[in-house]
Amino acid sequence: MEFFQQAYREANGRKKPTSLREDFCGTFAVCCEWVKSDKARQALGVDLCGETLQWGRENNLSKLQSEEQKRIKLLEQDVRKRNRPMVDILAAQNFSFWLFKTRPQLLEYFKIARSNLKAGGVMVMDMMGGGDCYTEESIDKRTIKKGKRGFQYWWEQASFNPVNADASFYISFKFADGSKLKRAFEYHWRFWTIPEVRELLEEAGFSESHVYWENDDEDSDDYGTWARGTDAPSNPSWICYVVAIK
DSSP: OHHHHHHHHHHHTTOOOOEEEEETOTTOHHHHHHHHHOTTOEEEEEESOHHHHHHHHHHTGGGSOHHHHTTEEEEESOSSSOOSSOEEEEEEOTTGGGGOOSHHHHHHHHHHHHHTEEEEEEEEEEEEESGGGGOTTEEEEEEEEOSTTOEEEEEEEEEEETTTTEEEEEEEEEETTSOEEEEEEEEEEEOOOHHHHHHHHHHTTOSEEEEEEEOOOTTSTTTTOEEEOSOOOOOSSEEEEEEEEO
């Protein structure tokens, strides 16, 4: 929420955003946090999967106050549809737009995303990259919490095709009782690069786009904050935000 507000403020001065659209929203946790953050805020969540949306209704929406629930609208549909009302912020998170594997497909989505924004609206996406992200059969294992309720999270980089940039990734879990959920989530994406995405955003009609990098200097007062940048170190693995302005 803090970064969305920062990106919008830096595009529009001190004006505060009130409406948000979450494309590929899944269980629409972002929508829920958005309406909780301010009584004037409205959210629209869009996703193709009815089962996932229903999980969100039962486990996320149900925890909100009734007044907050009324400020969330959910659409079970393709994100490549124009809807009203238009919004201040469109969030396409978790690399979800990478499921569009060709330039025409992604350009079509960016054009429609732009049409769903108000004047001065911003589209916020995250991107990842670095040499380590192309390593096949690589598994990053992390312990999220120890003890009886603890579990391990496994991020598997299964394959990468350098000819067309097709890549497959999986998430698995191992629990304290020894049970596992193998490849509980799977992602089959095109591994887009920042220049490709920014060029397509320009073709789609966005007036400008910016790349935000996180300050990872632990000795800096700005540690953990995000700032626009035109160059960055070639780290083996990185995550950034790309923000496009209508």
